[in-house]
Amino acid sequence: MNVIKKIFYFILHCLIGVEILILITAFPILFQNLPFNLTDYLHAVSDLNIKLFTIGEFKIDGKNSLFPIILVRYIESMKLFGLGLLLACSIAVFVSYLTFFFFKNKMHWVKNLLKAAESIPDLMLILLLQLSVIIIFKKTGIKLAQVVSVREKAVLLPVICLGVPISFYVTRILILHIEEELEKNYILQAKAKGLKFSYILNVHVIRNIIESMFGSSKTVFWSMLSTLLVIDYLFNLNGLSRTMLLGPDPFIIGCLLIFVPLFILYRVYEWVSFSNRKDNR
Numbered sequence: 001m002n003v004i005k006k007i008f009y010f011i012l013h014c015l016i017g018v019e020i021l022i023l024i025t026a027f028p029i030l031f032q033n034l035p036f037n038l039t040d041y042l043h044a045v046s047d048l049n050i051k052l053f054t055i056g057e058f059k060i061d062g063k064n065s066l067f068p069i070i071l072v073r074y075i076e077s078m079k080l081f082g083l084g085l086l087l088a089c090s091i092a093v094f095v096s097y098l099t100f101f102f103f104k105n106k107m108h109w110v111k112n113l114l115k116a117a118e119s120i121p122d123l124m125l126i127l128l129l130q131l132s133v134i135i136i137f138k139k140t141g142i143k144l145a146q147v148v149s150v151r152e153k154a155v156l157l158p159v160i161c162l163g164v165p166i167s168f169y170v171t172r173i174l175i176l177h178i179e180e181e182l183e184k185n186y187i188l189q190a191k192a193k194g195l196k197f198s199y200i201l202n203v204h205v206i207r208n209i210i211e212s213m214f215g216s217s218k219t220v221f222w223s224m225l226s227t228l229l230v231i232d233y234l235f236n237l238n239g240l241s242r243t244m245l246l247g248p249d250p251f252i253i254g255c256l257l258i259f260v261p262l263f264i265l266y267r268v269y270e271w272v273s274f275s276n277r278k279d280n281r
Helices: 002-025 027-031 038-053 069-102 104-118 122-140 156-182 185-192 197-215 217-234 240-244 248-280
Strands: none
Touching: 002 027, 002 038, 002 248, 027 038, 038 248, 069 104, 069 156, 069 197, 069 217, 069 240, 069 248, 104 156, 122 156, 122 217, 156 197, 156 217, 185 197, 197 217, 217 240, 217 248, 240 248
16 A cells, blocks of 8 residues: 555656646746736647647657657767766765875865865866867867867767766765764774774775765756756757757657656655665664
């Protein structure tokens, strides 16, 4: 009975989320003419609901079919997103380990440096990276990465531009969680037993902060998704973000392609996390 109740609320919350996305998608129609064009707005909301729940035909530009074009672009964008996330996590783990093993006495300086780096706008950082590659190419003739997609698709630089800005935040949060975990009683007991710091960090601390880090992942995901739109334009990529701005049909489908997987991921995480806490009582 409890499982059925969970499934019911899962479907209900998902449908509410979808309906909110439909209302947002049709929102620009409300301001097409002044005073507010409420009749056309409600009509657009109704049309989107009918299309979505009866699996109607969606158009990318009013003429051509949206599928499978948007799925191809979605997969390409998610590949870029995944590589950027992997890079951000790798940088965060590397810098955190480097800090705790070699710069523990300079922790305050490291935190301030990360906060300063976080304050740099993503757009400025992306433009600086592009400019650096161009300058190096002009000075040395060495092409480190493709700056813009024309004949050859840019991959390396977009991944770096997507992963590096958010890595500052991930690193700062990881260091804070490690610090909090190191102050707990069981860590003091482990140190008293003579266990090496590397063993305590790898076996106990990292394992116990995974759940806390996952709780911060929403900020990471939404920040990277917003940066993805900037990257699509600056590197001339035909990604999901640019496709979503072509009209209401690609916008709602793009939103669903992002929303539904994340909704399922976080809801399953909540169930598993709650179940584990209940078992540990």
